[in-house]
Amino acid sequence: MAKTGHIKHHRETAEPIELNPLFSRLGEATELPRFVMPDRPTQPETAYQIVHDESMLDGNARLNLATFVGTWMDEQSIKIYAEAADKNMIDKDEYPQTAAIETRCWRMLAHLWGSPDSEKSIGTSTIGSSEAxxxxxxxxxxxxxxARDAAGKDASKPNLVMSAAVQVCWEKFCNYFDVEPRYIPISEQYPVLSGPQLEEYVDENTIGVVAIMGVTYTGVYEPVEEIAAALDALQEKTGLDIPIHVDGASGAMIAPFLQPDFVWDFRLERVHSINTSGHKYGLVYPGLGWVVWRTEDLLPDDLVFRVSYLGGDMPTFALNFSRPGAQVLLQYYLFLRLGFEGYRSVQGASRDVAKYLSEAIGKMGPFDLCSDGSDIPVFAWKLKDGHRGHWTLYDLSDRLRMRGWLVPAYPMPDDLAAITVQRIVVRNGLSRDLAGSLLNDIETEVKYLEALEAPMPAENRSRPHHH
Ligand SMILES: Cc1ncc(COP(=O)(O)O)c(C=O)c1O
Structure with a gap:
């Protein structure tokens, strides 16, 4: 799990930004201070050029295979984005249609996620899965x-049970809202949270169990139905009725289309709420998330605030107040534009590319696959046990970066921290053709690294060398 620490800033020198003479205009400064606000205005064209040129250094988003977040949308989306850039999601009164469209979207999601009656469900958009x-x-x-108050019992020690492989937002939740996190370790035997481990961790102070649909490290689904069954058995034995929240940041927009028979959603009564990132496999630009509760009563009324809406009032439940409304319209555009069939084929194409890549990488001599991209289109691999060579996956990541590809290597959480894995997230936009070029580059770099007769000099590597 990520360790908290001081916030570190990227250190830049304080040298002024020098303008290219081509862009500086008569009477304009030719240098701009970097860390204090300039005294005088700059021509819009000049300021634009500076921002444009600086952001070019961010690299090519399409070659970034580390992120889950959308990096491509079509022309119509960009038009909607530009038209709706001024909409504030919280101004339900000023933008009632955007508010109505938000409701249509989460109701569609409730239906997609097997809500027995999506009219009884309740949901909201958010800035991303973390907020959701x-x-x-x-x-x-x-x-x-x-429930504790009603029973006259102590309510001072809530805990939340989840896998040690949860995304950092759950650590934040526990930290910020004073809930004891109970992490169930993952191991070679239990690579994801599963039923048999639960009993030891759950007690009367457990507010819920988090099940992850698409573990961030490997892309593998946790067996939500099995987790629910274990909690059913526990309830029979102890009377404890423990709900599940499904963190479907990625998988809640994959499973309905690609694994319709996998039962993980509101078809299970124990699943109280589900979140997803509209900006991941919802295919919208950042930041958009969704959270839906199976039925309205599962969202306590005393958490809900009322904002003014067409002279009446509109319930809201959010951490933010103001937030962009455009992404909600983009999500609605995509729901209309793609429909179920469209999402199925886009996600299916990503899954096919993921499987094509994982199969080829699995066959390369030094690697063992940890997952193959058949759950969400994300897979990870590690070096074979006993692999002899003077390199690590960090070195491979560095070599690929020289070719423009961002393919991160990182340690697994806690008990498996000695294992380093490397991961590829296949998103819409990584075509089979591009994947072919990536494979060629991986093969070339692996050959180079395997031929090394001594470890690379320390200055050539971004991380220490150890197996
Ligand atoms: C399982 C899981 N949960 C939550 C998040 C956080 O999502 P967001 O970036 O939308 O806040 C992620 C992001 O990678 C994730 O993989």
Whole structure:
């Protein structure tokens, strides 16, 4: 798990930004200070050129195979984005149609996620899955507290049970909202959270269990149905009724289309709430998330605030107040534009590319696959046990970066921290053709690294060398 620490800033020198003479205009400064606001205005064209040129250094998003977040949208989306850039999601009164469209979107999601009656479900858009997870967690905590208060029991020590491989937003939730995190370690035997481990961790102070649909490290689904069954058995034995929140940041927009028979959603009564990132496999630019509760009563009313809406009032539950509204319209555009069939074929294409890549990488001599991209289109691999060579996956990551590809290597969490894995996230936009070029580059670099007769000099590597 990520360690908290001081926030570090990228150090830049304080040298002024020098303007290219081509862009500086008569009477304009030819240098701009870097860390203090310039005294005088700059021509819009000049300022544009500076920002444009600086952001060019960010690299090519399409070659970034580290991120889950959307890096491509079509022309119509860009038009909507530009037209809607001024909309503030919280101004329900000023933008009632955007508010209505937000409701249509989460109702579509409730239906997609097997809600028995999507009219009884309740949901909201958020800035991303992190906020959506916080809201899911807060609802669990508040419901637990109400039940404890009603029973006259102590409500001062809530805990949340989840895999040690949860995304950092759950650590944040526990830290920010004073909930004890109970991490179930992952191991070679239990690579994801599963039923048999739960009993040891759950007690009367457990506000819920988080199940991850698409573990961030490997892309593998946690067996939500099995987790629910284990909690059913536990309830029979102990009377404890522990709800599940499904963190479907990626998988909630994959499973309905590619694995319709996998039962993980509101088809299971124990699943109280589900979140997803509209900006991941929802295919929208950042930042958009969604959270939906199976039925309205699972979201305690005392968490809901009312904002003015067409002279009446509109319930809202959010951490942010103001936030861009354009992404909600983009999500709606995509729901209309693609429909179920369209999403199925876009996600299917990503899955095919992921499987094509994982199969080829699995066959390369030094690697063992940790996952193959058949859950979400994300897979990871490690060096074979006993691999002899003077290189690590960090070196391969460095070599690929020289060719423009961002393919991160990182340690697995906690108990498996000695294992380094490398991961590829296949998104819409990584074509089979591009994947072919990537494979060629991986093959070339692996050959180079395997031929090394001594470790690379320390200055040539971004991370220390150890197996
Ligand atoms: C499983 C899981 N949960 C939550 C998040 C956080 O999502 P967001 O970046 O939308 O806040 C991620 C992001 O990678 C994730 O993989």
């Amino acid at each position: 997870c916080m809201l899911g967690g807060l609802a669990l905590k508040r419901r637990w507290r109400h």
